[in-house]
Amino acid sequence: MRSPLSTFADFELAPKILETLAKLGFETPSPIQEQAIPLLKTFEKDFIGLAPTGTGKTAAFTLPLLNRLAELGKTKGLRALILCPTRELALQVSTQIDKLGAGLGVRSVPVYGGSGYRDQLAGLRAGLPIVVGTPGRVLDHLRSGNLNLENLQTLILDEADEMISMGFQEDIETVLEALDREKTRIWLFSATMSREIRRIADRYLPKPDMVELNRTEKxxxxxxxxxxxxxxxxxxxxxxxxxxxxxxxxxxxxxxxxxxxxxxxxxxxxxxxxxxxxxxxxxxxxxxxxxxxxxxxxxxxxxxxxxxxxxxxxxxxxxxxxxxxxxxxxxxxxxxxxxxxxxxxxxxxxxxxxxxxxxxxxxxxxxxxxxxxxxxPSSRLLKEKRLTKMKDAFAEKSVDTAFRDWVKSVWEPALNDMDREEIAARLLAMMAPELTKNEKEIPNEPVPRREFRDRRDDRRDDRGGDRRGGYARRDRGPREGDREERRFERGGGFDRPRGPRAAARGGGAAARGGSSRGGFAAARADRPARSSEGGEGATKRRSFAAPKASKDGTSAVRRPSRFKSEGSEEGSFRSKWRKEKGL
Incomplete structure (x- = not known):
């Protein structure tokens, strides 16, 4: 249910925060801000916010944090820790906090992998109240003693579903186990209520407030x-x-x-x-x-x-x-x-x-x-569009009389035997020779649209294969286009040599120093490397033990879940979970 608030002033935030919002041009809160800020401002309960990317979640949790810091006055020590899935998002959130907190003099320190420790250590030792970081680097600082959670009041999981899909679930749970739950509130923001998000919520957020944007607002x-x-x-x-x-x-x-x-x-x-x-x-x-x-x-x-x-x-x-x-x-x-x-x-x-x-x-x-x-769009249509733009620019161009007379004296012998159309066509052919080429048109594939088949057919992907494993149930019909698409998705690229002789010709993955198999290994290349220190943390608060060893002496590292929260499954998880919580 949307509240009747219409401006940030209705939230009764600290005056300096409102002044900063006015300078930045923020007047009307987004739906997630409108519903979440009144709940978060009290700091009474844990919180779950379900909203898609680009809906203003950063300001939704930043403004209550800043308001609490304004109430506490100038105090040193970490008050809020924000976990983000990537370096870029951590930097973005940190920058937004610095902008919104400028009036209060509040700054944050971003900590993330891929960069040196010097600046990060300087920010942590300066006692800045807010730390924004990726799970792996945050754990590094916790284990080395650079990050102290003793005075922490709020832990925020931003884009929690994305962190889990990237394999950071263990790291997140290790940080959660290190909290003093008596005085630390957990705010979880996610685009979806997947099975893993529900499990974390059941374990660590027993009775949270919850805001979920209407599904049609995605x-x-x-x-x-x-x-x-x-x-x-x-x-x-x-x-x-x-x-x-x-x-x-x-x-x-x-x-x-x-x-x-x-x-x-x-x-x-x-x-x-x-x-x-x-x-x-x-x-x-x-x-x-x-x-x-x-x-x-x-x-x-x-x-x-x-x-x-x-x-x-x-x-x-x-x-x-x-x-x-x-x-x-x-x-x-x-x-x-x-x-x-x-x-x-x-x-x-x-x-x-x-x-x-x-x-x-x-x-x-x-x-x-x-x-x-x-x-x-056809090539002819695009060429006509370009010609129209050139015509408009030509009509708006003006030249002085001296230049026109000079061109006439030099070009007049060549122009005497041409009409205006030929003169224009020759000039355009010189300026944009690609307009004169006859290009092959790309057809729109005339494939009839098929109706969506729910539940059991959901298990099949667009390639006709059964996602439960194996190829026994795959449609054996014509699949020329699909073979091409799978090759591209595996990273094969275009205009690359194919077949067993590719390596000898210098093409293919083998020539590039990678696996010639492509497939699953190549498709997983985008996933971040798991840290050797990202093992299972001890359950004792603020204790970071080495990964537990299995019976054969190897480290027992849990694999990231491959659950995909899609369609009706996600909705049923979310509805069942809300019913259990009485939300």
């Missing part, structure tokens, strides 16, 4: 979702056509693997686009440099994986392109949440293989919104 009304059916081999050309057709494309292209990110980025650069990539193999300095260029709009296109995109805080993104719809359809919601923010329009475009229409129905069921089937 996709903003101003977001337009379009899908294009095309074969994998045509996707590079289709992507360029979609970019050209957009009035002013400033967006993100999502790919499944790092290898495909590299290939797509190079293709775009080779065709003259201002593009760069973001993936796990880039150093932190290179990632930050790329993000700065994208924020400053020196880059038009950012190509990235799902993991690398977490925490991207860029305003006014006009388009999101799914080079292929992600296998975990929840990631689709995270992807499209990058555009259509702050009530501004946005477009989410997805390219799918002819046999991948089953994914569309799954996405529609998950988001509660229909997707349009788009028509791939």
């Amino acid at each position: 996709v903003p009304a101003q977001l337009r979702q379009i899908f294009y059916v095309t074969r994998e081999s045509n996707k590079p050309d289709v992507l360029c056509k979609l970019i050209e057709e957009a009035e002013s494309f400033y967006g993100i292209v999502f790919c499944q693997t790092k290898a495909l990110v590299t290939d797509v980025t190079q293709m775009l650069v080779d065709r003259g686009y201002k593009a760069d990539s973001l993936h796990g193999d880039k150093s932190q300095d290179a990632r930050e440099k790329t993000l700065r260029s994208f924020r400053d709009k020196r880059l038009q296109i950012l190509v990235c994986t799902d993991v690398a995109s977490r925490g991207i805080d860029v305003q006014d993104i006009s388009h999101v392109v799914n080079y292929s719809i992600p296998r975990e359809t929840e990631n689709y919601v995270h992807r499209i949440g990058r555009t259509a923010r702050n009530n501004k329009p946005g477009v989410a475009m997805s390219m799918i293989a002819p046999t991948g229409r089953g994914l569309i129905a799954r996405v529609e069921k998950l988001t509660g919104a229909k997707m349009e089937e788009g028509v791939i």
